[in-house]
Amino acid sequence: MTPPETQVRNENRVVIAHIYTATAAIALGAVFGVFQGFARTSVFGAPTWFDYYRILTMHGVLMALVFTTFFITGLSLFVTYRSIPRERRLAVAWFGWSLMLLGTAMAALTILHGDATVLYTFYAPLKASPWFYIGATLLVLGTWVVAFEIFENVIFFRKSHPGQPIPLVVFCATATFVMWIVATLGVVAEMGLLIPWAFGWTPGINVMLTRMFFWYFGHPLVYFWIMGAYIIWYNIIPTRYGGNVFSDGLTRLTFVMLILLSTPVGIHHEFMDPGISSTWKMLHTVLTYGVAIPSFITAFAIFASFELVAIKQGRRGFIATVKGLPWSDPPFSGAALGMLLFILGGFGGLVNASYSMDSVVHNTIWIVGHFHVTVGGPVALTFLGAAYWMIPRLTGRALWKPEWALFQTRLWFFGMLIMSLSMHYAGLLGAPRRTAEVGYMGANVANTWEPFMLLAAAGGFFLFVSILTFVAVAVGTLLQNAKTESMEATFATPAEPAAATPALLQHVFRWGALALVLAVLAYAGPLGELLRHPGYLAPGMRTW
């Protein structure tokens, strides 16, 4: 059943709203980001009116929470609508987007007004305006509405196609949101403590409880981003080089593993905290290593897909395989350069998750280097590349200046490499993260990391130019009239001959339920330990 053309146009409008909200977020976030890079160097410094921490809060919230979330909701709605054509109403989808936007606006205005300079981790007992917490909660609730829209389509598909597996790309998007629901329960629980306290209805806050709830959510948050990138790597990128998904079953297995293993790992962010005994820290170290496995599978599957195409085209050997890939195609370039950055991100991540080794790097700028080369590398660069693929299919317009788009992905790669490597190295020397000035009155040790702060600022400047280029292409495409050849979106199919996917891997919602059980088991110990120590509530204060 083909839906009427006007309906497809309306579906595209919902997705455009999500993707261009994400574009606005990354554009603003970049402006705030480039200032910080320069402020941290001793050469440039910051003018007296410059409120480093307010700008840092904006940068973190816009990039980590707003850009990524709106892009993933937009992408997931897009792949669902295109893979399950049917007559549908879009009220729920628009409601979800509006709720997300309202929440974002509330949080952003509160920060800009100076009432929530608490960074994107909003660690209690720093006490922000309650409207900041309410805004952030509405953003999350909005994503639940979008998840409901996707799940409703999956349930429709199952009813109308009994016995058929959900299309692979929709399975991946659904798995991403199943994981997201399990994970965001943590932050909603935290908000349940923070909001009444911020209004002054409760006298104090259990600091360690809020930290545990935050990181129950905070680590799967990064897997939410990664799963967004994996949707693209498995289902869209192979179509750019005429290839296939290496295996339907292996792809579904990867996403099922990510549903299960993303959440019960959060305590590796709290290795240096009191109140959590080393048993639980060790347990979460082991579990965090487990979540590296689906990433290994992905690295294998993607390279296997590259190789199958090379063999089909008569190219043999590693160099011929790599050379034959479409490096000048902006969507491919974004994803592939992102994958290269992810190698660095993966190695660093294993260091951070390593129990005792974390004490060398915890809260140093190494960590900032790490998450810029993960969420800012594979994730953001893949998303920007995928935007070049989606925007013509949504608007019917040809991409404006594709050569700029290609330049943008390459500049991003080099900028990120320079910035992130400098941050990693400065972190090993001991430079702290989230600190406005790191000169410490000319202390010797601070002089060792100063040159790397300057290098990081230079890398940040390249990233800033790269984002300006992205915005120019994204907006330029809307402002010109050149038509694209086809708005058709096709997704990669498994290579032939394909083995049948085990039925066990089809039950995405049941795996979600199991994930919740696993998360409860992994947190029962540390949470119980915390609650056995009733302790003291911190009254909280505003220190900015």
Next chain:
Amino acid sequence: MTFGISMLVVFLALIGFAAFADNINPPSGMQQIDPTKVSQTPPFDKPGLHRLPDGSYEAYYVAQVFRFNPATLTIPIGSKVTFYVTSADVVHGFFVPGTDLNMMAIPGWVNQETHVFRKPGEYLVICHEYCGIDHQDMFAKIEVSQ
């Protein structure tokens, strides 16, 4: 992939061995304290260095916006010092760059970590968790004497 997974197992074995054989564990203080009464609660009413009968030391630090108490400390080289840190207000960090002496100061809890300084000289103690408008000015010094 097989190589990757085997490496994971090797890394875990090494970390586990270090933890159980050499007692290399992250700081995990389990002692609690009323964050509103830190300045009246011994031993944090008199922060600083205390020598124990066995020749080792205990150092008590109070972190609060935007300073550490004590602001300076002199430690004899090679001595074993257990650092106890708490916060009187918001979350702070306690980190000595160039070492692995790294922990969070959480209001309501006392965190602890043992460290031996083997090189003489002046060390910085910095707050490495954002704690407010003058967070960048929050640092102390440790002098390791010959």
